[in-house]
Amino acid sequence: MLALVHAVALVGLTPHRVRIECSRATGLPGMRLVGLPDTAVREAEDRIRTAIQRSGLRWPQERIVINLAPADLPKVGSGFDLPLAIGVLAATEQIPAASLAGLCACGEVGLDGSIRPVPGTLPTAVGARDLRTGRLFVAEAAAGEAALVTDLEVVGVRDLTEVVALLRGDRLPRESLPTPTEVPASTLDLRDVRGQPVARRTVEIAAAGGHHLLLVGPPGCGKTMLARRLHALLPPLEMDQALEVAAIHSVAGERAPDAPLSLAPPLREPHHSISAAGLIGGGSGIARPGELALAHRGVLLLDELLETPRWILDALRQPLERGEITITRARSRVRYPSRVLFVAATNPCPCGHLGDPRRACTCRPDRIERYRARLSGPLLDRIDLHIEVQPVDRRQLAGAADGESTAVVAARVLEARQRGAERWGAGMLARDLQDHQLRAGCSGRAMSTLVRAIDGLALSARAFDRTLRVARTIADLEAVEVIAPEHVEEALAYRLSAPVGL
Template identity: 50%
Template sequence: MPLARAWSVALIGIEGRLVEIEADIGAGMPGTKLVGLPDAGVREAKDRVRAAVRNSGEKWPDTHVTLGLSPANLPKVGSGYDLSIAAAVLAASGSVPAAKLLGTVLLGELALDGRVRPVRGVLPALLAARRGGYRRAVVPVESLFEGALVDGIEVAGAERLTEVVAWLRGDRALTAPGPVVEEAAPEVPDLADVIGQPEARWALEVAAAGGHHLLMTGPPGVGKTMLAKRLPGLLPPLSDEEALQVSAVHSVDGSLEPSTPLRRVPPFVAPHHSISVAALVGGGAGLALPGAISKAHRGVLFLDEAAEFGGERLESLRTVLEEGEVRIARARGVVSYPARFQFVLATNPCPCAPPREVDCCCTPNARRRYLSRLSGPLLDRVDLRVRMRPMTAMSVHEGGVPEPTSTVRERVLLARERAAKRWAGRGWQTNAEVPGPALRRDYALPAEVTRLLDRGLDRGAITARGADRCLRIAWTLADLAEADRPDADHVAAALEFRDRRAA
């Protein structure tokens, strides 16, 4: 009874699981049976693969073929198993040797004429194959740019099934990947374009230095969106590990560009307020796909006109802001996607939003209802809150020429270096990632420094979570001031950033 094996990868979120494809050719009526929890796309693979094999000049077995995908309890989704199924069947029928299939992962969809089509998630699949100890991988030629990003595994590309058959027979070599192409630094808007707003500019610098979340409240046209779009220009480039994480999310989403596969620039995602909950946090039929928050991983998620997003969408972000990942449960399993981003919100103070607050025609109840769309628990997770002033002729000229992004970025990078050096032994990179218990226990400040914070807790002005975030902001302010530890002024300034009147 001929039996052969090939290997592929199933993706659960951005985590890959190795899948063994077994092909058994036995006696019986001609037909193909596929087992192992396949979805509709995988069930159709037997027809695609059979046509591709025949149109590639190879013979499909004229007896019963059983295809098993193991682990059998793992849901199999998509068309990326076609190439490995074809290789397993051809090896079982004796058309090709099975020697090269050992230690090799095959990924790709087959067209009916034998072309190997690209599939989503090649980058995380190759990372999983490397972790599993596999030595080689065969992917579509169009996906070779993703294979070039993974070291420690030999990646080759095929354009047609006939090339894979010839490679298995030892008659030819497959296409090798080219050099790694990194994303060129885009032209980020400059902070010098923003006139006035010294408090908001300082809040943006503090947010960039510590990785803090930020809320900007003010009338329309004062520069809230302009400031938010300039935040990525203040952030440091992504490390190798972060760049691979970001690229893996975009690979699963299918939005990874061949021209810039390795993303070094922190992403900036600004969804419209009509976005659905599934598009924001992730979702879809079967196993969920990543949403906007995962595409903003290690970057900036900007919600303009935040009060217009609605409670359901905003409240769905509360757990994500604390944990840095989103877990989406479906009938077929639970999918986790990374979602550690800087959260930036911009909102008007009321529905009518006149240029000057004194001209507001909204009733107190209307203003209260409008701002109550940003719930207390959500705002409690936002570190910095700043009230922006209307533009006046005086504010345009005050302070001279605004500082450019390059000058502010130097201070931000120095502050981040100080924080990274301080937390290096704990695995944290920014002050915003430090847990509150660690700040209070291992890096506790003297009582005279935190006296104002204790008073705020006693009066109910801030919550315990808010106190922890004040401590994180105080450490960021100390880093910007090149101080070893925060003092009472830093704590007071941090508490001022938590002022509820700025929301």
């Protein structure tokens, strides 16, 4: 008897169909797995044998050959336990082979026969739908997560006994309800940023156009506070975007299967001592997503940017430009989306107090130069907005009027984004625009203002586009269709306001 069950192998977020063919064969009793299974898949035999026996089912006294096809595809993790167990039970005629038609399964089998959720259930469910493998059996604890995927029949199962009862037709599946969605309310209000009009304006522009932002200033001037409030200005995710974000977190094993689906964009704040694999992605086997992918559709905040090794910063350049990370390995190439809003913060010098009115800088000029040289030009060129943040003294704070609240500014950000989406298509931000799209919406006078500035300041061609993108966002925040000279002038100010040398 040949039994066939389907499973989904994930290479990054990309699903691949795996056919699990089980057959009895002559030879010594035991299970023989062929088709590039990794260690966890090989260990499955021990778990499945014990689980089948302890569930009151029969472990075959003959040889079982299991082929995982296609052979050249890496198959990783304990999620293959469940389809393997189902295959063995069907090959030994303990469940009818016909009941396996259009069946896909994913889950780890415990020694007691219980079915446990595995990381990556959500992208597996997306894959099962896209590959049209048919109905999907998953651990009951992960059924809500899988049921977020529409157009797919999801069956949550507790243990092998229930799996057998369902496939024999002795029991009807329970309905799997999708996990609820939520937008966690942020307690961080832009109103708390007092006496810093330029900083407030810059985070608004960054949020509206998705522009990367560099904050330079001494310790305690509120760089992190600004970055977190910028995150709170981003509009909630659409349902399909939230699923995409949750899928990445699921692959990384960072998502509890029963957690509500968050519509809030992610905010990631890795420490500056993070490894390249931790930031970009990597690890053994199939590369796992790093902080950059985990921040997809949200904010990646890297504080003390210049403390991070230069070669790691250089590795950020391409993913920031393309909105995608590619990690190539001997056996696989993995892609993760990384459309992040990158916020970098740094002290102006090693001691942190260059330009600080409260304290004098104690750094030697050559040390300052070396420190600055670590922020490579090409990475800086990919950051549209540079501002210097100064500490606000108590007198200024006492006199400063309350600024607008996050709710007011977020509404303006949303309107600006909607204006862009109507013009260029859903999800398009000013930072994504091509040269011709930018020029089309620019007045002749604004263009000559920009050309004069570029010539006078010897800015790169990339700086030209980036300035125009920021100007586009500023015009959209004012609900103006054509970019005017004052929009270009304001955009140029955010390129040049960084202190000397940056």
